[in-house]
Amino acid sequence: MSDQPAYRFAVNVTPKPGILDPQGRAVEKSLPHLGISGVSAVRVGRRVEMTVRAADAAAARAVVDQLASELLSNPLMELFDVEALG
């Protein structure tokens, strides 16, 4: 396995549109204290980076898609996207 090429990915997980995000709201409420205005719709999510060894890029991507949908996000309340980091 270790002689397979390594691929680096990031998975970005965010709360679904319409789901109340109290963390995002708290961030937004703190902005006036910094003298910042004009910022809205703040959503707080999570970014998970990883290295995957697999036969090729497509196989590596399939592994990441599976773990992103089954473990890293809960489809009831979150969306995810996968970024290839090269």
Add this chain to the structure above:
Amino acid sequence: MTARVGIVVFPGSNRDIDAVNALRIAGAEPVVLWHESVDLEGVTGILIPGGFAYGDYLRAGVIARFSPVMRAVAEFAAAGAPVLGICNGFQVLAEAKLVPGALLRNRGLRFVCREVALLPEHMDTPFTREIGERRPLRMPVAHGEGCYYADDATLDALEREGGVLWRYANPDGSVAGPDDPGNPNGSLRGIAGVRNAAGNVAGLMPHPETAVEAILGSDDGLGIIRSLVVSASEYAATGRVSGTRAMAGGAA
């Protein structure tokens, strides 16, 4: 015959001793089940207690969902046996999709630790049958992620099919909506606990297992624990539990 009821213990569970105590008071023989075991040791009911399983890393309950014991619990649930998840145990069952919905960060962002009033909805289920008269029950909540969420279609279906078992109540006895004082976390439609479509798996955020002795403030939770024990006894004797229905292809 004394019902053997399992208590699933994960690294980070912290209400397991309270659950053992409550089950003893309710007349059961508690059997502690470690998370790495797939042997349920002949229990006929299961309680998943509160705590912070696996540190609640990633999302509350999600790592626990993939533990060996939960594979056994899923099979146990699919066979129609009674399973109750309390607090973190409810989060584990929701992540495992054994009960519908999800538990989000509390609307007020804070960890909430206080007494609530809990209104049971159906008095003939495996988890409410021993409560007796329908009235608000006093017991504590202690959680940071207890805001019950499901989409409107799921909520409508739950209400139509008798899936909502407990709601938070206001001091006047009315159901506590997301922004009402009786609702500790913003749960939609005041939902504190639900069960699956088959009716044999339920979860709730409040802690009935720490409200089982009047000398400690309330014994209003005992009816819920006793309901689980009676259901476990019935399952041991007959292989099914009244108030549930067999589902084609699994428990969910």
